[in-house]
Amino acid sequence: MKASKTPRESQVDDYVYKIFPNDLNSQGTAFGGTITALLDRIALVVAERHSNKVCVTVSIDAVHFLSAAKKGDNLIIKAKINRAWTSSMEIGLRVSAENAFSGEIKHILSAYFTFVALDESGKPTKVPLLTPETTDEMRRYEEADHRRSRRIKASKEQEEFRKSFRAC
Numbered sequence: 541m542k543a544s545k546t547p548r549e550s551q552v553d554d555y556v557y558k559i560f561p562n563d564l565n566s567q568g569t570a571f572g573g574t575i576t577a578l579l580d581r582i583a584l585v586v587a588e589r590h591s592n593k594v595c596v597t598v599s600i601d602a603v604h605f606l607s608a609a610k611k612g613d614n615l616i617i618k619a620k621i622n623r624a625w626t627s628s629m630e631i632g633l634r635v636s637a638e639n640a641f642s643g644e645i646k647h648i649l650s651a652y653f654t655f656v657a658l659d660e661s662g663k664p665t666k667v668p669l670l671t672p673e674t675t676d677e678m679r680r681y682e683e684a685d686h687r688r689s690r691r692i693k694a695s696k697e698q699e700e701f702r703k704s705f706r707a708c
Contacts, residue, residue, distance in 0.1 A: 541592060544669040547677050550589035552582050552619040559613045559637075569608035570615070575635065576603065579617065579651055583631040586619045587655035590629055591667040598628065599654035601687060607648040609637040616645070620677075623684035627664035628656045630684040652687060 565571040580597055587595040609615055616636045623630050635649040659665035672678045
């Protein structure tokens, strides 16, 4: 296993998915669950490329639907690892919708997925460190640590909240 990798080594650029009628919700726009499932698969590719291990999703954080995609739009998805810790990795995804006829492109979604790499026994295992190369990658690297701290704090607060109901 390499001790460190760059984000470029595992990224997915311009994955294209065509929106068909079976992808639509009752409002006639792309169903959020379909997009989320697609993002989970693409983020998995990035996590497994980075770690060279089987990975599982442990958290989907901050899925922001900014605009709707419509029937016939092409979704253009970019995915890149933001940070790697001991066994976990945060993958950032950006989705744009492209009108195939006008060429108009709009940013419709951003999300962060956290994966854990597993060894042959299904236990968390070490992953290579991440070496950001650009200013943008360094910003994403630092922001990922901030999000992770918030996730850990929220998880602890939720556990404390649940304990208050067990006492009843």
